[in-house]
Amino acid sequence: MNALEIMDGLFFIQRGYLNGNHFVYRCREPILIDTGYLAHFEETEQRLRSLGVDLSQVRLIVCTHTHCDHVGGNRIIQDRSGCEIALHRIGKHFEDTRDDWATWSRYFGQEAAFFECTSALEEGDVVDIGPHAFRVIYTPGHASDGIVLYNEKNRVLISSDTLWERDMAVLNIRVEGSTAPHRMLESLEKLEALEVRMVYPGHGSPFRDFRGAIKRCRKRIQGYLKDRSKIGIDLSKKIIVYTLLMKPGYPEASLLDYLMTTHWFPETVNFYFGGNYRAFYDQILSQLLQRKVILRNRSGLFAKVPS
Numbered sequence: 561m562n563a564l565e566i567m568d569g570l571f572f573i574q575r576g577y578l579n580g581n582h583f584v585y586r587c588r589e590p591i592l593i594d595t596g597y598l599a600h601f602e603e604t605e606q607r608l609r610s611l612g613v614d615l616s617q618v619r620l621i622v623c624t625h626t627h628c629d630h631v632g633g634n635r636i637i638q639d640r641s642g643c644e645i646a647l648h649r650i651g652k653h654f655e656d657t658r659d660d661w662a663t664w665s666r667y668f669g670q671e672a673a674f675f676e677c678t679s680a681l682e683e684g685d686v687v688d689i690g691p692h693a694f695r696v697i698y699t700p701g702h703a704s705d706g707i708v709l710y711n712e713k714n715r716v717l718i719s720s721d722t723l724w725e726r727d728m729a730v731l732n733i734r735v736e737g738s739t740a741p742h743r744m745l746e747s748l749e750k751l752e753a754l755e756v757r758m759v760y761p762g763h764g765s766p767f768r769d770f771r772g773a774i775k776r777c778r779k780r781i782q783g784y785l786k787d788r789s790k791i792g793i794d795l796s797k798k799i800i801v802y803t804l805l806m807k808p809g810y811p812e813a814s815l816l817d818y819l820m821t822t823h824w825f826p827e828t829v830n831f832y833f834g835g836n837y838r839a840f841y842d843q844i845l846s847q848l849l850q851r852k853v854i855l856r857n858r859s860g861l862f863a864k865v866p867s
């Protein structure tokens with residue numbers, strides 16, 4: 561399935577985990593919501609072209625936050641089309657000041673290119689995606705510039721990384737600060753006030769069980785608040801998988817050496833687990849192999865989740 565028309569002219573394009581899901585409103589001057597991961601730009605372009613969308617005609621990109629898997633195509637598309645790019649006010653500040661720490665890309669060693677953010681969004685703003693009005697709801701927690709987009713008429717929520725169906729996006733308290741789990745809970749509370757028929761998340765398939773997803777997410781955060789080390793375990797698993805999506809076939813013998821060169825890995829092990837890097841790495845890797853989330857073969861390690 562390439563794309564799903566979720567409202568008149570508005571298409572949902574499901575990707576995997578390296579790339580966030582994204583959207584296009586197809587018209588003479590197309591509007592995009594999020595643009596995937598930079599290294600997979602060719603596929604992003606291909607998916608959009610197969611819908612008849614010419615990226616040089618794009619008028620506007622709205623991004624749900626500045627993480628690399630959601631803004632990856634921005635720079636190239638803006639260079640080609642001169643399009644406007646809208647972000648939450650805080651995300652605009654990150655781009656304006658070229659803050660690759662706040663956008664996580666330096667912390668996790670991810671690929672990303674800065675772009676010119678031309679307009680700042682605020683809580684309560686209405687963004688017109690063609691004839692479809694979406695309200696901006698500011699939902700920090702996962703990302704301090706995170707927003708979701710809500711269409712009241714159709715009761716559709718574009719939830720990005722604020723709400724997934726069963727899992728939850730990384731909580732990164734080392735960059736976002738120790739209040740991040742609390743902000744996430746407040747964001748869920750805001751979402752709970754909405755009437756939602758269908759959720760289109762940043763990763764994974766669309767889903768209807770909006771209240772169930774909120775409940776599961778809240779439970780996960782309560783677990784984090786009881787035992788902070790769970791944040792470190794969840795984050796490490798997700799980022800190791802993400803690293804293997806960025807670098808498929810990485811040689812197993814040198815993966816720990818690579819991780820030790822990043823900002824996130826030594827710091828995470830120090831902070832949550834007292835600095836025993838090798839033992840922690842072995843434990844996480846064996847769990848991921850056992851669950852078949854990653855696979856070992858002769859040429860190296862591979863993530864077994866869609867990219």
Ligand SMILES: [Zn+2]
Nearest residue numbers: 627703721729
């Ligand atoms: Zn994110």
